[in-house]
Amino acid sequence: NLIETQQLSSHSTWFYMLLSIIKKRRFRAISFFVPSCDLGPFFLVQLELKALEVEDHWFCSKVIVTDPEGRQQLFPCYQWLSPKKKTILREATGFHSKCKSIYNSVIVCAVSCRWSVYDSEIPHIVQVDSASGLPYETVSILSMLFPEYIKKHWMTDTFFGYQFLNGLNPMMIKRCSKLPNNFPVTNDMVKSALPKESSLEKEMEKGNIFLCDYARLGGIVGNVIDGIQQYLAAPLCLLFSNPQGKLLPIAIQLKQKPEAQNPIFLPTDSKHDWLLAKLFVRNAEFNENAVNFHLLRTHLLAEVFTMATLRALPSVHPLFKLLFPHIRYTLQINIMGRKLLIDLPSLYIFTTQNCAIGIKGMITLMRRATASLTYSSLCLPDNIKERGLENIPHYYYRDDGLKLWNIIHKFVNGVVAHYYTDRDVQEDSELQTWLTEIVEHGFLKNDNSGIPKSFHTVAELVKFVTMLIFTVSAQHAAVNNGQFDFGAWMPNFPSTMKAPPPTTKGQATAESILAALPNVKHTLIQIIWQLSYPFGYYPEELFVEAVPLQKMEQFRQDLKALEGEIEARNKNLELPYDYLNPKNVANSVDL
Numbered sequence: 219n220l221i222e223t224q225q226l227s228s229h230s231t232w233f234y235m236l237l238s239i240i241k242k243r244r245f246r247a248i249s250f251f252v253p254s255c256d257l258g259p260f261f262l263v264q265l266e267l268k269a270l271e272v273e274d275h276w277f278c279s280k281v282i283v284t285d286p287e288g289r290q291q292l293f294p295c296y297q298w299l300s301p302k303k304k305t306i307l308r309e310a311t312g313f314h315s316k317c318k319s320i321y322n323s324v325i326v327c328a329v330s331c332r333w334s335v336y337d338s339e340i341p342h343i344v345q346v347d348s349a350s351g352l353p354y355e356t357v358s359i360l361s362m363l364f365p366e367y368i369k370k371h372w373m374t375d376t377f378f379g380y381q382f383l384n385g386l387n388p389m390m391i392k393r394c395s396k397l398p399n400n401f402p403v404t405n406d407m408v409k410s411a412l413p414k415e416s417s418l419e420k421e422m423e424k425g426n427i428f429l430c431d432y433a434r435l436g437g438i439v440g441n442v443i444d445g446i447q448q449y450l451a452a453p454l455c456l457l458f459s460n461p462q463g464k465l466l467p468i469a470i471q472l473k474q475k476p477e478a479q480n481p482i483f484l485p486t487d488s489k490h491d492w493l494l495a496k497l498f499v500r501n502a503e504f505n506e507n508a509v510n511f512h513l514l515r516t517h518l519l520a521e522v523f524t525m526a527t528l529r530a531l532p533s534v535h536p537l538f539k540l541l542f543p544h545i546r547y548t549l550q551i552n553i554m555g556r557k558l559l560i561d562l563p564s565l566y567i568f569t570t571q572n573c574a575i576g577i578k579g580m581i582t583l584m585r586r587a588t589a590s591l592t593y594s595s596l597c598l599p600d601n602i603k604e605r606g607l608e609n610i611p612h613y614y615y616r617d618d619g620l621k622l623w624n625i626i627h628k629f630v631n632g633v634v635a636h637y638y639t640d641r642d643v644q645e646d647s648e649l650q651t652w653l654t655e656i657v658e659h660g661f662l663k664n665d666n667s668g669i670p671k672s673f674h675t676v677a678e679l680v681k682f683v684t685m686l687i688f689t690v691s692a693q694h695a696a697v698n699n700g701q702f703d704f705g706a707w708m709p710n711f712p713s714t715m716k717a718p719p720p721t722t723k724g725q726a727t728a729e730s731i732l733a734a735l736p737n738v739k740h741t742l743i744q745i746i747w748q749l750s751y752p753f754g755y756y757p758e759e760l761f762v763e764a765v766p767l768q769k770m771e772q773f774r775q776d777l778k779a780l781e782g783e784i785e786a787r788n789k790n791l792e793l794p795y796d797y798l799n800p801k802n803v804a805n806s807v808d809l
Contacts (some may be wrong), residue, residue, distance in 0.1 A: 263307045267299040296758040310762040312536035331528045339585040341518045342659040372710040379465035386700040387507035388615040393606030394429035401454045403469045411468040428457040432502040434586045436474045441576030450574040451498040451719045463611040470495040472719040479721040490726035510587040516694040520807040522660035524548040530652035536637040539760040574714035593668040598623045614795035622692045625776045627684045632769035640675045695803040753803040
């Protein structure tokens with residue numbers, strides 16, 4: 219590669235450089251010199267690429283400037299240089315907006331990153347139609363496993379119950395201390411599933427009864443696929459954690475309104491009646507996971523977090539440096555999803571072509587889910603407590619997730635406390651603007667969400683940033699990485715049902731169940747994932763100060779220790795839970 223460099227001008231604050239690219243072959247470390255002169259202190263470097271080909275692009279990782287005395291300054295880049303634009307780099311030392319004597323904030327991305335409203339009642343998205351409209355630094359690759367265990371165990375009550383804790387959607391289950399009025403389960407119905415000397419009321423008092431309520435799906439009309447009406451239910455499922463630590467379903471009602479044509483199905487019913495009821499619950503799980511817990515609560519929130527960070531925080535801001543590895547590929551994967559996996563103007567192509575919940579139903583569900591979105595539900599320790607799941611056994615999502623939350627919190631606190639006091643937090647206008655963008659465009663100014671409207675203390679900021687990083691990394695891994703494991707064997711996770719929920723008992727047969735399941739072509743949902751950087755691995759040198767660098771190294775050591783703990787435990791499990799093993803968690807949302 220031949221590189222010609224030319225000094226255009228020098229200034230005490232700005233230092234311009236022009237790189238004329240003669241040939242594009244491969245990446246190299248490039249060194250060049252400018253005539254010795256007194257530049258004085260400078261904080262910005264501008265790069266401009268000149269290429270022979272119009273679409274020629276070069277990736278620049280960083281610029282290191284060494285003065286005649288040997289002192290070095292680092293200017294992180296980590297993005298593609300384009301002939302179409304000039305790139306401004308800021309020196310790596312972190313400063314927040316209170317440090318006005320150091321720099322005047324220039325928020326470049328606020329011009330290029332604009333909000334778009336897909337629907338007024340769901341979080342807003344970036345105003346870009348294709349990934350090519352994004353900055354060139356958002357690029358990555360794709361890849362794909364096969365589960366035999368699910369094929370062998372999908373019909374058992376034990377595995378059915380297990381999936382509420384450690385399957386693809388460990389978010390619906392909650393402890394039941396009192397039955398809902400619309401779920402009239404009696405002790406006589408379930409006594410055969412309980413210990414001999416016990417009762418439903420006693421087990422609820424002990425904290426052993428749990429509920430999954432899919433009320434958000436109520437009233438949604440099924441999709442029409444290839445001219446055939448599809449169906450979905452809005453079930454209530456009651457579960458019992460038995461003395462052996464197994465979570466078992468003991469009652470299922472498929473519609474929200476109790477009536478004669480809406481029977482409560484029980485394990486003592488015929489095996490086909492019971493299996494069909496469980497299949498409708500699994501389909502409800504599919505819808506809640508795909509639309510609410512995966513799309514809304516990780517992808518769309520991650521897009522909001524990314525947009526707010528790019529618009530409100532300059533690259534020199536310590537919070538930008540901390541968050542950038544966790545937002546880097548979000549806009550790319552979301553836009554690719556809307557263009558490739560998705561059939562615009564719908565959001566996901568499989569919802570309109572392969573699933574019971576079509577585009578209208580999906581928007582309805584997403585609106586309801588957005589309205590019920592709370593800050594506490596995104597903060598794992600609060601969420602576990604609210605759902606009453608502190609003591610249920612074998613809940614590995616909870617166990618591993620809380621350990622990951624604490625490791626992230628320790629890391630974030632170490633970095634944030636290095637730059638901020640409580641007063642700094644209160645006076646950082648860019649930080650407050652960043653939060654306002656998230657509240658307005660992600661939570662739609664919902665006063666019932668519990669989302670903070672401003673930050674007053676370091677502790678508040680640390681918790682919020684911990685939530686953000688956990689959401690886009692660990693939480694996304696928990697609700698995404700098992701898609702193929704739990705969904706490749708279609709009967710375990712049906713995307714649609716071709717028959718309506720049964721209104722009477724004793725009618726289901728093996729043939730009627732098979733006829734209710736999706737056609738083969740409607741189950742061919744391509745499962746891929748994008749290879750992002752592993753959790754805690756930060757190849758970009760965005761920090762230069764000793765304290766954040768030390769905290770990053772300690773963070774990696776803590777993650778490695780947790781990896782060892784999880785792998786040691788998994789050796790003794792029939793079905794290992796590995797989705798929150800740090801080595802399987804990506805830095806950012808990647809599918």
